[in-house]
Amino acid sequence: MSSAPSWHSALAEIVGSESVAADDATLEACAAQGVKPACVCTPGDVAQAAAAIKFAAERKIPVVPRGGGTAQGIGHAPPPEALTISTRRLGGTESPAHHGLQHEPADMVATVPAGMALGALQEALGKNGQWLPLDGDAKATVGGLIATDHSGPRALGYGTLRDMVLGMTIVNGDGVARKCGGKVVKNVTGYAMEKLYIGSLGTLGLITEVTVRLRPLPIGRRVWRIDAANCRDCVAMIRAVAAKNLPLEALRGSTTLPSDGTAAWPVLVSAAGTVAELGRIERELGAAIAPAEAKSVELPEGRGEEQALGTPNLRFWCSSALLEPVLELICVAQGRLDFGMNSGAAAFPLSAEQAAKISATLVKLGANFRWENVQGLKIAEPFGPPRPEWALMRQIKAALDPQNIMNPGRFVV
Amino acid sequence: MPALSPTLLDALRKAVGADNVIADPDELLTYDCDGLTVHKALPGAVVFVHSTEEVQAAVRACSAAGHPFLARGAGTGLSGGTIAFDSAVVIELARMNRILEIAIADRYACVEAGALNLSLTKACTPSGYHFAADPSSQGSCTIGGNVAENAGGPHTLKYGVTANHLLGLDVVLPGGELVHFGGPPAGAPGYDLCGLFAGSEGTFGIATKIWVKLTPNPEAVKTQLAVFSSVDAATRTVSGIIAAGIIPAALEMMDQPLIRALEEWQHFGFPLDAGAVLIIELDGLRDGLEPLSDRVAAICREHGCLDLRTARDDAERVNLWKARKQVFGAIGRLSPSFYVQDGVIPRSKLPDLLATILAKAREYGLRAANVAHAGDGSLHPVILFDDREPHGSEKALACTSEIMLAVVAAGGMLSGEHGIGIEKLDFMTRVFSEDDLDAMRRVREVFDPRQLCNPGKAVPARRGGEPGVQPRLPFGVTQAHA
Numbered sequence: 001m002s003s004a005p006s007w008h009s010a011l012a013e014i015v016g017s018e019s020v021a022a023d024d025a026t027l028e029a030c031a032a033q034g035v036k037p038a039c040v041c042t043p044g045d046v047a048q049a050a051a052a053i054k055f056a057a058e059r060k061i062p063v064v065p066r067g068g069g070t071a072q073g074i075g076h077a078p079p080p081e082a083l084t085i086s087t088r089r090l091g092g093t094e095s096p097a098h099h100g101l102q103h104e105p106a107d108m109v110a111t112v113p114a115g116m117a118l119g120a121l122q123e124a125l126g127k128n129g130q131w132l133p134l135d136g137d138a139k140a141t142v143g144g145l146i147a148t149d150h151s152g153p154r155a156l157g158y159g160t161l162r163d164m165v166l167g168m169t170i171v172n173g174d175g176v177a178r179k180c181g182g183k184v185v186k187n188v189t190g191y192a193m194e195k196l197y198i199g200s201l202g203t204l205g206l207i208t209e210v211t212v213r214l215r216p217l218p219i220g221r222r223v224w225r226i227d228a229a230n231c232r233d234c235v236a237m238i239r240a241v242a243a244k245n246l247p248l249e250a251l252r253g254s255t256t257l258p259s260d261g262t263a264a265w266p267v268l269v270s271a272a273g274t275v276a277e278l279g280r281i282e283r284e285l286g287a288a289i290a291p292a293e294a295k296s297v298e299l300p301e302g303r304g305e306e307q308a309l310g311t312p313n314l315r316f317w318c319s320s321a322l323l324e325p326v327l328e329l330i331c332v333a334q335g336r337l338d339f340g341m342n343s344g345a346a347a348f349p350l351s352a353e354q355a356a357k358i359s360a361t362l363v364k365l366g367a368n369f370r371w372e373n374v375q376g377l378k379i380a381e382p383f384g385p386p387r388p389e390w391a392l393m394r395q396i397k398a399a400l401d402p403q404n405i406m407n408p409g410r411f412v413v
Numbered sequence: 414m415p416a417l418s419p420t421l422l423d424a425l426r427k428a429v430g431a432d433n434v435i436a437d438p439d440e441l442l443t444y445d446c447d448g449l450t451v452h453k454a455l456p457g458a459v460v461f462v463h464s465t466e467e468v469q470a471a472v473r474a475c476s477a478a479g480h481p482f483l484a485r486g487a488g489t490g491l492s493g494g495t496i497a498f499d500s501a502v503v504i505e506l507a508r509m510n511r512i513l514e515i516a517i518a519d520r521y522a523c524v525e526a527g528a529l530n531l532s533l534t535k536a537c538t539p540s541g542y543h544f545a546a547d548p549s550s551q552g553s554c555t556i557g558g559n560v561a562e563n564a565g566g567p568h569t570l571k572y573g574v575t576a577n578h579l580l581g582l583d584v585v586l587p588g589g590e591l592v593h594f595g596g597p598p599a600g601a602p603g604y605d606l607c608g609l610f611a612g613s614e615g616t617f618g619i620a621t622k623i624w625v626k627l628t629p630n631p632e633a634v635k636t637q638l639a640v641f642s643s644v645d646a647a648t649r650t651v652s653g654i655i656a657a658g659i660i661p662a663a664l665e666m667m668d669q670p671l672i673r674a675l676e677e678w679q680h681f682g683f684p685l686d687a688g689a690v691l692i693i694e695l696d697g698l699r700d701g702l703e704p705l706s707d708r709v710a711a712i713c714r715e716h717g718c719l720d721l722r723t724a725r726d727d728a729e730r731v732n733l734w735k736a737r738k739q740v741f742g743a744i745g746r747l748s749p750s751f752y753v754q755d756g757v758i759p760r761s762k763l764p765d766l767l768a769t770i771l772a773k774a775r776e777y778g779l780r781a782a783n784v785a786h787a788g789d790g791s792l793h794p795v796i797l798f799d800d801r802e803p804h805g806s807e808k809a810l811a812c813t814s815e816i817m818l819a820v821v822a823a824g825g826m827l828s829g830e831h832g833i834g835i836e837k838l839d840f841m842t843r844v845f846s847e848d849d850l851d852a853m854r855r856v857r858e859v860f861d862p863r864q865l866c867n868p869g870k871a872v873p874a875r876r877g878g879e880p881g882v883q884p885r886l887p888f889g890v891t892q893a894h895a
Binding site for chain 2: 104105106107108109129130149159162163172176177178179180182183184185186187188189190191192193195196198199200204215216217239245246247273274276277279280281315316317318319320321341342343366367368369370383384387388389390392393395396399400411412413
């Protein structure tokens, strides 16, 4: 039986005892990269979340925000003896169904509590024929997807979260709840603070609510598979298809789909539209890749590269000219791949030595990358070598989290 | 703040060459305001820069002297973002106008900050691409200015504003250091400083090199003019189109006063008896356009559309857009003075808000005209007044203030495209709490701890003031004399 931290009861008095837990089972369930928190707080509203963070700031207790727990392998390990603040009562699994969701179909906008899972959100939006055009784990929360700047294959067609998030409410590291952005689709009213929080890995505050722009559900959708024999052919196919500038949702190469034994490098092409548009796209695809063939395939809804790869260990971004060398570098290390023209993800069993070699080569090539889910490897620089602009980022963190309690040491700041 | 010191003037001349500095008050007059013409202030000097190194040198000279400075592109901004208070030094980027790289394979371009928006699109046209942000001023505005104001335009409805197309920036910080934010490639580790910089109105530093995404030109475009008897019918049609899940490339509205002004000015062929028109542009694959267009036509008819005309060829299409983009030029025919406002509301609130605007104008005995990027809920109400009449300006000011309050009450924001500048500083507390604003100020202080880089813009000073920053002019009136 682990002992609750000394500040457990003081925190319970502030946010309510029902909001604080320090039993073994809860701590174990909230462990990240093998590190268990000292205590878990589940605020039921923004005021409670702010009170908890203010309490932590006064005592300099590190705070680890937690959503669905699906992306805890990103970044350095969390600090020990931390207070984990879970959003599961902010629209999450412990909230009434769709509690706090404000969907305005006529505006094609929704304001979503941060703890709401992507799957639940899509289901609710779908009732009015709309969706948030993002692939991801159905259990991942909207707040968590934004904090990790999650992006899936359909970013090609719909952009990334930076293009979807219009505003949010966040409790910064000083325990103050703040709004930024708005609920309108075009906005130059003060600084775009929401951009700063997308992908900030919980280091600037706890996101409690977000407003996102939505899309109508596609009238129809088709996915085609093109079988390429090797890496070079696969990249060439992707280039040929991309050069057509068709309105595609996704264009991905991979080494992971169960193949029928004929090809190890399938290319998947996804498009949405009317029957006439999809027919046209199919003809154009055929012309782009002849004599190869594009076969229609069925894929599970919302399939992202995670499901294709299992748990990815490396994400990379590079110019199209570097795609082939980067893919080959990963193949040599027996990595499985999922990639588009300028980015990709890989999963492999690899040694610390191999990882270091891959990092060094990616740096040399000028690619951006991030290691994740590699806690056994003790990678010192999961985000690559330090960059000059990180100094500014550290100062921004100090401005919004003066006691440095929000996920300290987890990101590049 | 004292006038520009002779020592600083010398230092600036050394930094960029004496030929590239103007400090003569007569010559400086050209730079005493931007598109918000009522507020004027004479800069201490204007410095023409030709390279990032020159920007750094000029910034370092100002920084060493503790003297305020600001970047200026084409000066087309509409919220007073480049007005040089306190004899600030204007760093004029218009001569840094080169397009440095067009990388079609990776669909991006790299330009100097002073490159014109339209030059980039023209440079990419042979390859079949364009830069998506297309403000009305695109023929004269710079991409650096677009970044500073996070500029939009009609086609941002489908394609997004400047921030959605921004990949990377080279920025000279207010201390003179050069940093790089973002990509390409994407995925740069750390906070999205590039996204944060967009719309920061020149208060974080001076972007000198900009990497933007290029957007493929659509295969087919269909542009239509839908004629309605009233503004209400037109705006309900807009709401109907959006609610049906249709995202046109552009969906613009103009009301009767503007239609008439355009017709009187240049004969574009608009129906003079129309209460309002919509310009509806659909684009995409040829194969999908007709069915989509049929759906839009049905929604138009449902809302009492009187006439739906289709541009028959490129020339007609270009003409329609020319009319739309020159609308502000025509307004001078309607009234001795006018005030163009900018606000943005949830798009479903459009019919109610436009009715409110017209009612408010009537209350003040003024006329109002409306042009809107209607599909985005982005409004540009125009209040017509005569500043020669007693209290003419005051009435216009009071009326537009009430309109802004109605925008806020409808769940909208103070600016969709023009920015806060100095124009709307006093309104910021209507949409943000002191705590919200304080986070913005803290971030600003990280970039510019001494408040030298375009001080007094975008975010209001703390209550009680801040060292070195004087209280600014109140929410003011833009006048343009015919």
